[in-house]
Amino acid sequence: MIAGVKGLLTTLRWLGKRPVTAHYPEQHLPVQERYMGFPALLTDDTADEPFCTGCMVCVRECPTQCMTAVMHDNPNVAEGTSHRRKIIETFEINLNRCILCGICVDVCALDAIEMSYEHELASFGRAGARADLDILLTLGRRYMEQSAWTPKNPEKNVAGVALAKKAAADAAKAAAAAEGASKPDAGGTTEAEGEP
Amino acid sequence: MTTEQQHDTIDMMLNMGPQHPATHGVFRMVLTLDGERVLDVTPHIGYLHRGSEKLCESESYGQVVTLFDRMDYIANLNNELAFCRAAERLMSIEVPERAMYIRVILAELNRVASHALFIGTYAIDLGAMTPVMYGFRERERIQNLFEAVTGARMMHNFIRIGGVKEDVPDDFGPRVRQLIGQVREGIEEMDRLLTFNEVYLARTRGVGVIDAATAISVGLTGPSLRGSGVAYDVRKDDPYEIYPYLSYKVPIGENGDCWDRYYVRLQECYESLSMISQCLDQMEAGPTMVQMRRIARPPKGEVYVHSENPRGDIGVYLVSDGTDKPYRLKIRPPSFCNLVGLAPMTRGSYIADAVAILGSLDIVLGEVDR
Amino acid sequence: MDVVWASLWLFTLLNVVAVAALSLVWLERKLLGRMQGRVGPTRVGPFGLLQPIADGIKLLMKEDIAPGSSSRVLFFVAPLLVFVPSYMVWITIPFGRDLFVRNLDLGLFFFVALSVLGIVGLVLAGWSSNSKYAILGGFRSAAQLVSYEIPIIMTILVVAMLAGSLSFRDVVLAQDVVPYAAVQPLAFGVFLLAGLAEVGRTPFDIYHAESEVVGGPFVEYSGAHWAIFFLAEYINTFMVGALGALLFLGGWRWPVGDVPAAAGVALFLFKTYAIVAVIFWVRATYPRMRIDQLMSFGWKVLIPLSFAAFVATAFQMFYGWPIWTLTILSLVILVPPIYIQLRWQRKPAMALAKHYAEIAVAVHAQPRPVPVAAVTEADAAPGREDDA
Numbered sequence: 001m002i003a004g005v006k007g008l009l010t011t012l013r014w015l016g017k018r019p020v021t022a023h024y025p026e027q028h029l030p031v032q033e034r035y036m037g038f039p040a041l042l043t044d045d046t047a048d049e050p051f052c053t054g055c056m057v058c059v060r061e062c063p064t065q066c067m068t069a070v071m072h073d074n075p076n077v078a079e080g081t082s083h084r085r086k087i088i089e090t091f092e093i094n095l096n097r098c099i100l101c102g103i104c105v106d107v108c109a110l111d112a113i114e115m116s117y118e119h120e121l122a123s124f125g126r127a128g129a130r131a132d133l134d135i136l137l138t139l140g141r142r143y144m145e146q147s148a149w150t151p152k153n154p155e156k157n158v159a160g161v162a163l164a165k166k167a168a169a170d171a172a173k174a175a176a177a178a179e180g181a182s183k184p185d186a187g188g189t190t191e192a193e194g195e196p
Numbered sequence: 197m198t199t200e201q202q203h204d205t206i207d208m209m210l211n212m213g214p215q216h217p218a219t220h221g222v223f224r225m226v227l228t229l230d231g232e233r234v235l236d237v238t239p240h241i242g243y244l245h246r247g248s249e250k251l252c253e254s255e256s257y258g259q260v261v262t263l264f265d266r267m268d269y270i271a272n273l274n275n276e277l278a279f280c281r282a283a284e285r286l287m288s289i290e291v292p293e294r295a296m297y298i299r300v301i302l303a304e305l306n307r308v309a310s311h312a313l314f315i316g317t318y319a320i321d322l323g324a325m326t327p328v329m330y331g332f333r334e335r336e337r338i339q340n341l342f343e344a345v346t347g348a349r350m351m352h353n354f355i356r357i358g359g360v361k362e363d364v365p366d367d368f369g370p371r372v373r374q375l376i377g378q379v380r381e382g383i384e385e386m387d388r389l390l391t392f393n394e395v396y397l398a399r400t401r402g403v404g405v406i407d408a409a410t411a412i413s414v415g416l417t418g419p420s421l422r423g424s425g426v427a428y429d430v431r432k433d434d435p436y437e438i439y440p441y442l443s444y445k446v447p448i449g450e451n452g453d454c455w456d457r458y459y460v461r462l463q464e465c466y467e468s469l470s471m472i473s474q475c476l477d478q479m480e481a482g483p484t485m486v487q488m489r490r491i492a493r494p495p496k497g498e499v500y501v502h503s504e505n506p507r508g509d510i511g512v513y514l515v516s517d518g519t520d521k522p523y524r525l526k527i528r529p530p531s532f533c534n535l536v537g538l539a540p541m542t543r544g545s546y547i548a549d550a551v552a553i554l555g556s557l558d559i560v561l562g563e564v565d566r
Numbered sequence: 567m568d569v570v571w572a573s574l575w576l577f578t579l580l581n582v583v584a585v586a587a588l589s590l591v592w593l594e595r596k597l598l599g600r601m602q603g604r605v606g607p608t609r610v611g612p613f614g615l616l617q618p619i620a621d622g623i624k625l626l627m628k629e630d631i632a633p634g635s636s637s638r639v640l641f642f643v644a645p646l647l648v649f650v651p652s653y654m655v656w657i658t659i660p661f662g663r664d665l666f667v668r669n670l671d672l673g674l675f676f677f678v679a680l681s682v683l684g685i686v687g688l689v690l691a692g693w694s695s696n697s698k699y700a701i702l703g704g705f706r707s708a709a710q711l712v713s714y715e716i717p718i719i720m721t722i723l724v725v726a727m728l729a730g731s732l733s734f735r736d737v738v739l740a741q742d743v744v745p746y747a748a749v750q751p752l753a754f755g756v757f758l759l760a761g762l763a764e765v766g767r768t769p770f771d772i773y774h775a776e777s778e779v780v781g782g783p784f785v786e787y788s789g790a791h792w793a794i795f796f797l798a799e800y801i802n803t804f805m806v807g808a809l810g811a812l813l814f815l816g817g818w819r820w821p822v823g824d825v826p827a828a829a830g831v832a833l834f835l836f837k838t839y840a841i842v843a844v845i846f847w848v849r850a851t852y853p854r855m856r857i858d859q860l861m862s863f864g865w866k867v868l869i870p871l872s873f874a875a876f877v878a879t880a881f882q883m884f885y886g887w888p889i890w891t892l893t894i895l896s897l898v899i900l901v902p903p904i905y906i907q908l909r910w911q912r913k914p915a916m917a918l919a920k921h922y923a924e925i926a927v928a929v930h931a932q933p934r935p936v937p938v939a940a941v942t943e944a945d946a947a948p949g950r951e952d953d954a
Contacts, residue, residue: 443931
């Protein structure tokens with residue numbers, strides 16, 4: 001008797017409380033900062049090309065094998081705007097197969113792929129879930145803006161920084177060589193080779 | 197004289213088929229009935245078999261964690277922990293202490309979420325349609341925290357071999373403390389609606405009784421076993437991670453009926469919440485991942501490691517041949533072994549009790565079928 | 567000409583009753599939603615008010631299938647047998663002082679007789695579906711509904727005795743000072759519980775419980791035929807509310823006396839919806855009883871209580887005691903069952919919970935080792951730097 005009345009009062013009390021429902025699609029609950037949505041490819045603005053070189057590590061490590069990638073020679077290297085000798089040519093993720101595990105992000109050493117915040121990518125056909133390079137770069141662009149993204153390893157991956165560093169290293173080497181030429185008995189200076 | 201001989205009747209076979217609102221997944225129970233009484237029950241499983249164990253043989257250790265997420269899809273972090281502990285034992289890795297604290301906090305939060313789901317779905321099996329909404333509200337809160345920490349609400353892929361994927365965010369401590377208070381209130385609300393409710397007591401007291409000896413011989417573990425009075429909890433009897441540094445109580449029942457199993461799980465929720473706050477007090481700064489190769493290559497050997505899942509004792513038997521993929525990975529799922537107890541519990545009860553008993557075992561078909 | 571008028575009245579009544587039942591569908595979903603922390607229907611029409619119409623359209627558009635091995639004629643007659651009696655009762659129920667189709671002198675008796683007819687339809691539905699779940703549901707419903715007819719009949723008899731008439735109108739007119747709920751709270755309580763069981767509402771809805779017999783006698787029905795069952799259930803719920811309002815709460819009359827018809831109707835509907843809201847509230851809170859527990863409750867608790875109410879009323883009328891003695895007698899009669907539940911179910915359960923709190927095995931924390939600084943590289947597991 002008593003417990004039943006207590007139960008009735010518990011349900012009655014909820015009539016006065018605000019419902020916990022969020023009225024989708026008018027109200028979207030915000031995702032948290034670390035939310036792992038669908039993967040997206042990021043763009044290196046200093047060279048106006050993707051970070052991705054097509055090294056295929058993520059493709060190999062993906063548990064569901066949802067990605068395919070093809071690389072080709074990077075035309076920007078000859079022009080001196082990029083340090084990437086190879087660049088991605090085609091990249092496709094079958095979003096139906098992606099299990100949002102984030103392994104591709106963990107293994108990528110080039111800061112090329114990130115789990116975006118996209119989770120509302122429903123389409124009307126199965127083919128709508130196949131994201132090609134353009135779509136992935138668009139999603140990645142959106143992610144970079146939404147999260148104010150910064151690369152984990154800019155010295156290695158961001159073309160502008162890497163090229164500047166290489167240029168500085170070359171200049172220092174040239175300067176040291178010039179100095180070495182003017183002081184023949186200075187001894188072979190051993191330079192600590194910078195990290196590749 | 198049996199009923200058959202008295203009235204020249206036959207036993208009716210009722211199929212609570214794979215599609216049934218109360219069988220907690222794709223599970224088929226064939227009941228042999230004499231009127232309303234259940235004479236025998238034959239479980240048929242395998243509808244959710246996805247070949248997880250075979251898949252593990254062709255996936256590297258980092259990818260296997262994602263498979264474990266999806267086996268018992270309600271206690272994901274507990275499963276990840278079970279597997280990672282097995283691999284770490286094989287590789288003789290000492291996980292840093294902060295990582296252990298984070299793992300235990302997440303595992304206990306997952307336990308609370310799992311039990312909240314159990315209470316809700318058990319109630320709706322019995323006809324009370326409100327506790328499930330309250331339970332899922334508490335699960336939402338916990339899953340929002342998981343999203344903030346691991347990046348995903350359910351399939352986290354967060355607990356890795358050697359530690360955890362990354363450190364927790366800065367607001368973790370205050371956020372979890374606030375969460376503990378809110379979740380405790382939510383569980384108390386479900387408690388008030390159910391535990392001593394007259395109809396609920398009538399439906400669950402004395403139903404599906406299994407005594408301690410039969411329970412042990414049948415292979416029950418977890419809260420289903422503790423409801424029969426056996427105080428076996430892997431966290432207590434074979435402690436791991438930082439459980440030795442926590443004080444808590446292991447709730448046990450005595451009668452071994454459905455109410456006892458429910459009550460044990462309810463008390464475990466409260467105990468888990470207090471464990472989490474102890475962990476927060478004790479946790480200190482430090483590394484969250486051991487320094488090791490990214491590609492795990494355990495030495496040749498085999499190991500069996502068991503942990504306490506919300507459903508019982510999960511065992512992981514890992515055989516490695518020295519490569520980066522397991523040679524054989526066998527899982528002892530608690531729900532699968534608990535299902536053997538369904539028949540002794542259900543014989544002699546009514547059809548409606550069959551539903552109540554199956555619900556009180558708290559099975560997850562993903563784990564039963566793998 | 568008479569036939570035309572009668573048909574018009576009946577058609578209007580059908581519409582009124584159907585709209586009322588549909589409004590109940592909306593009210594239930596909204597109320598249940600709010601109690602569970604949700605919102606209920608919001609999309610179809612303002613505040614989801616057109617949701618029942620959307621449900622109806624959906625059901626009518628569904629394919630009407632029948633199992634191959636069912637007996638067709640019986641299969642399609644059963645819903646009618648359930649719906650028609652529940653609709654026919656409304657002929658005699660007055661919405662206001664002069665708002666009824668026919669004021670039968672045997673109104674209460676008419677109601678009882680027709681509500682029993684509905685049971686035949688349910689059993690027929692279960693039997694003709696030729697499905698094990700349907701059979702189980704059908705038998706359960708037969709047992710349950712027949713058993714709970716007795717308390718309903720006894721409480722109606724109590725009201726008839728107090729009012730001195732079997733006609734609905736006279737019963738309402740006799741409640742001009744005090745409603746019968748205050749005079750005989752025991753009869754009111756028994757009527758509500760037995761009414762819940764008659765309609766098949768939680769906690770007595772096991773015969774069509776989704777989680778067990780997946781719909782019971784209705785399991786093989788779909789589309790329009792299922793809609794008829796659905797409608798009949800809500801009409802019955804509305805009827806239990808209307809009866810409670812008329813027989814126990816004073817209908818359109820108490821406490822305001824003779825008022826214009828519209829106000830009276832509004833008052834009557836308010837009381838009806840209040841009782842219906844309580845029915846939905848109970849649905850949100852309680853689990854459902856097992857069939858044998860339900861039968862025990864009916865035969866061992868409700869029937870004796872209803873008989874006790876009847877006897878108490880008889881004593882009061884025979885000895886000419888003042889009316890408030892009946893209230894006291896009712897409350898006194900309610901004490902033993904409540905005491906029995908508290909002493910024999912709640913107390914042991916709470917003692918058991920307390921006992922479990924004591925026997926819970928306590929695990930004590932071991933002292934932690936002195937917390938060392940970060941694990942240094944020397945202590946790390948075998949392995950080199952992270953290979954890229």
